[in-house]
Amino acid sequence: MLKAENSLGIIFFPAFDWAISPTHPEREERLLYTQDQLREEGLFDIEGIREYKPEVASSVDIERVHFCFPEAEAVATRSHCISAGGAIKAAQLVMEGERDRAFALVRPPGHHAMKTVQGSRGFCAINIEAIMCEYIRENYGPKRIAIVDTDCHHGDGTQDVYWHDPDTLFISLHQDGRTLYPGTGFPKESGGPKALGRTVNIPLPPGTSDAGFMMVMENAVMPILDDFKPDLIINSAGQDNHFTDPITNMNFSAQGYAALNSMLKPDIAVLEGGYAIQGALPYVNLGISLAMAGVDYSHVREPGFNPETLRESDEIMDYIATICEGVKDIYFNPPAESVEGVISGGWSVRHRNIFYDTEGFTESQTESLLLCDNCRGLLKVETQREGGPMGFGLEIPAAACDKCRNQGYSLLEEAQVKSRYRYIQLINRKDKDYLRYGF
Structure with missing residues (x-):
């Protein structure tokens, strides 16, 4: 019988009663196939991996983070509150020592929800990671927190929430905003005047594959994290960098996502985007779960995976290497002239x-x-x-x-x-x- 090196809690919330439309990419099937895959692969038969039910975030949990106008109840449905509550449950498991790590497989997502909320942006109404982080600080004391956002879209909402917070490091790896919504996330966006350098944006060219992402992890993300020395690392685990995703243009794989998490070693992961419902999400979520638990993930393969055909050119790799050096310099030597306003x-x-x-x-x-x-x-x-x-x-x-x-x-x-x-x-x-x- 397999045993997890790190005990892992999995929190599921597919949000059966919430979808933008029956055919919209953000719908309940996003997690139903994943739920079946994890059970079929015997994930919960591994000693140390256990499934949990979500909590329900309160209006105070939401309004601890957001200015909601006219009020939290007007912008967040019950499903949004349970999705945020799933992230809170993940935090409780880790902070109270019941599990070493936790993965909140929940929807609706949240990383496009900004400090002020008057409606939905990019399928997001409230920022579930930020709500979780501030729940942690309210209930377990001040913490230095690093949020590493691996969604294909720039996490502009999380960036906005923590723009002025020197105790939160926000790193976003995403497809270049010149080619994808929301059109932001450039290296010069590096934080407010009291938190300059605490926002790190790494825009990557379309077609970036496992090799490019791992170069960024090794040469930029990990050195910055080593310097920041967070008490907690959160992976804002968007999965739409996958090579089969219908609304993006990247070439990341399930193996790549697992290797990234194996290197990052997040305390908590929270699902964000990812819309290849059958061909990607079940395999990516399985790979991330195994990596977080410290269990071998080398057998995880999605249909159509061929690393040689997906690999980027040498020119793109050289470009990515240049980006890595540039963002490290901005973090370690943030230019005062980059402050907005x-x-x-x-x-x-x-x-x-x-x-x-x-x-x-x-x-x-x-x-x-x-x-x-x-x-x-x-x-x-x-x-x-x-x-x-x-x-x-x-x-x-x-x-x-x-x-x-x-x-x-x-x-x-x-x-x-x-x-x-x-x-x-x-x-x-x-x-x-x-x-x-x-x-």
């Missing part, structure tokens, strides 16, 4: 228009960070969905100094007397105080 009255301010592609509307947003010498500073957001009312969000970080905390409550009081805001939300991580006002 302008400085005004002691605040770093950036104005943005954010398109919600799933629902077809634009949000206009002004984000301001107080540049404090003693802490990472207050975060203030003023936002308006086109044709909708104004919203105001204020975040006081967990390690805020007393001056910033007090100024935060002063700004909150000012916002309440201004008739321009219909919705007001406070995220006070220092005092675990989460408030919402509607007028």
Whole structure:
């Protein structure tokens, strides 16, 4: 009988009652084939691997991370809450020592959900990894966390949530944004003024295969992680880099995904994208699970896998090597001129228009960070969905100094007397105080 080197918890939630449409790539069949494959392959017969049921994330869990307008219940369905609860269950298993590692095989996904949420973007409504990370910090104390996003699409939502957080390292390996949604994720996007270098974007050319991904892991990702020294490593495990995926253009394989996880050694993996429902996901998820458990995965093969025909050219490998050196330099020597926005009255301010592609509307947003010498500073957001009312969000970080905390409550009081805001939300991580006002 096989025995796992690392005990592993698997959390399943296929979300039977949630789909964008019956034929949309993001539908419940994404995990049903995987569920059958793992059982047929005898994954749960391996000593040390066990299946668990998800928790259900509460509104407080969501609003600990997001400014939700008009409220969490308006943007997240029950399925979204259970998907986030699956990630929370994975965190509980690891943080309480019941399992060495955990893999949340859940949907809907979440890595395109930004700090402010007024609807769905890229099939995502709430950011399930971020909700899990902040649940960990709220319940198990401050942690340095590294999130390595291996989805083919740039994790623009996770980047946005942690743009100003020096204690969270976000690394995204993705198909070049010049060729794929959401059109972002370039190396110059390296973090806010108090967290410069903590965002690491590695855009890869279409056609990148196992060889290119492993070069990035060896020459960029692992050296950066070794320097950052996280308490926890999270794999945002999107699987649409696979060579059969219908909406992307990469050549990664199940063996490649398994080898990546074997090298990365994530404490927790959370499923994101991946839309080759029969030809890829069952094999990729099996390979990742075996790699996380420390069990041999060399027998895992999906239909049509031929590494010689998938391998990229020497020219592409040279290009990837150049990218690796460039992103390492940005991490170790982040250029101050890459900071977005302008400085005004002691605040770093950036104005943005954010398109919600799933629902077809634009949000206009002004984000301001107080540049404090003693802490990472207050975060203030003023936002308006086109044709909708104004919203105001204020975040006081967990390690805020007393001056910033007090100024935060002063700004909150000012916002309440201004008739321009219909919705007001406070995220006070220092005092675990989460408030919402509607007028």
